[in-house]
Amino acid sequence: MVTTQKLCDEIRKQLAGKQAKTRFAPSPTGYLHLGHVASAIYVWGIAQVLKADVILRIEDHDQSRYRSEFAEAILEDLHWLGFIPLTPLESLEKSFHIQSACTHFYDEALAKLEPGRLFYCRCSRKDIGAAVARQAIEGDLLNEVPYSGACEHLNLIPGHNPLALRFRMSDRDFPFYDARLGLQSQNPFRQQRASILKDKNNHWSYQMAVVVDDMRDGVNVIIRGEDILTSTGRQLDLRDALGGTEEPVHLHHPLICDDKGAKLSKRFLSEGVRALKIQNVAAEAVLGQAAFAVGLQSSPQPITASKLHRLFS
Numbered sequence: 553m554v555t556t557q558k559l560c561d562e563i564r565k566q567l568a569g570k571q572a573k574t575r576f577a578p579s580p581t582g583y584l585h586l587g588h589v590a591s592a593i594y595v596w597g598i599a600q601v602l603k604a605d606v607i608l609r610i611e612d613h614d615q616s617r618y619r620s621e622f623a624e625a626i627l628e629d630l631h632w633l634g635f636i637p638l639t640p641l642e643s644l645e646k647s648f649h650i651q652s653a654c655t656h657f658y659d660e661a662l663a664k665l666e667p668g669r670l671f672y673c674r675c676s677r678k679d680i681g682a683a684v685a686r687q688a689i690e691g692d693l694l695n696e697v698p699y700s701g702a703c704e705h706l707n708l709i710p711g712h713n714p715l716a717l718r719f720r721m722s723d724r725d726f727p728f729y730d731a732r733l734g735l736q737s738q739n740p741f742r743q744q745r746a747s748i749l750k751d752k753n754n755h756w757s758y759q760m761a762v763v764v765d766d767m768r769d770g771v772n773v774i775i776r777g778e779d780i781l782t783s784t785g786r787q788l789d790l791r792d793a794l795g796g797t798e799e800p801v802h803l804h805h806p807l808i809c810d811d812k813g814a815k816l817s818k819r820f821l822s823e824g825v826r827a828l829k830i831q832n833v834a835a836e837a838v839l840g841q842a843a844f845a846v847g848l849q850s851s852p853q854p855i856t857a858s859k860l861h862r863l864f865s
């Protein structure tokens with residue numbers, strides 16, 4: 553495991569002289585909470601050290617869970633914390649964007665995929681089994697669902713009944729280097745067999761949207777929570793299938809853990825940034841608590857957004 557102070561050296565080594573470009577990609581299915589703040593600290597703190605551009609992407613691909621008031625609140629709260637200039641939702645462009653305005657890019661990407669690897673599937677989460685049911689209860693966003701292959705050879709054609717569109721994963725190892733965790737390897741076929749690209753409601757999936765966006769934005773440093781680590785092999789597989797050449801550097805950061813959580817004020821853990829702001833808690837105090845919660849500082853001392861590089865150098 554690489555220490556926090558060495559993470560940027562590790563990323564630099566892997567970038568081999570290329571200018572770094574990273575992103576922060578919250579899903580607007582709720583208000584910004586301490587976990588998001590911890591992730592944003594990693595993204596912007598490391599970007600400060602590497603002098604990297606940060607793209608802010610509102611991941612509203614799941615239109616059934618999305619609410620524009622959450623997206624607006626996320627933008628306001630990120631501004632209040634000191635990460636971004638004040639940006640109204642309707643003027644997101646260039647370095648900030650929203651996935652629902654980018655669906656034509658996903659259509660274009662779909663056309664590039666080998667037809668023999670695409671098929672329609674009628675399985676419900678219930679059909680797929682107990683593991684799925686558990687994940688559905690936990691509100692899994694990432695289609696992290698083992699799939700039996702039941703519809704793979706049925707040649708289903710979309711008609712009356714809603715069908716999901718799946719992509720058969722490659723049955724081989726995808727090794728990748730994580731700047732914090734070291735060498736990783738995942739076989740996407742064994743993990744999931746076939747990933748959903750478009751769900752039964754005709755919404756693009758996280759896996760498809762994130763790969764297409766990272767490719768077209770030229771993101772070469774992907775920083776995100778360890779909860780998404782198991783998606784990386786699938787995303788590399790899809791990237792390959794879409795003709796991606798240069799593999800991005802990955803860093804999956806730790807999540808806020810319970811034992812640290814116990815030492816944290818309950819209020820910080822349970823309340824969203826918005827609620828803390830209304831109670832007149834300072835932005836620096838929220839950042840300090842989040843940095844502490846994720847092990848980036850030994851105490852929850854306040855820290856300013858512009859000084860986050862200190863946590864990584």
Ligand code: GLU
Pocket residue numbers: 577578579611762775776777780
């Ligand atoms: N939208 C995802 C989330 O909010 C992050 C996806 C990613 O960084 O790849 O958890």
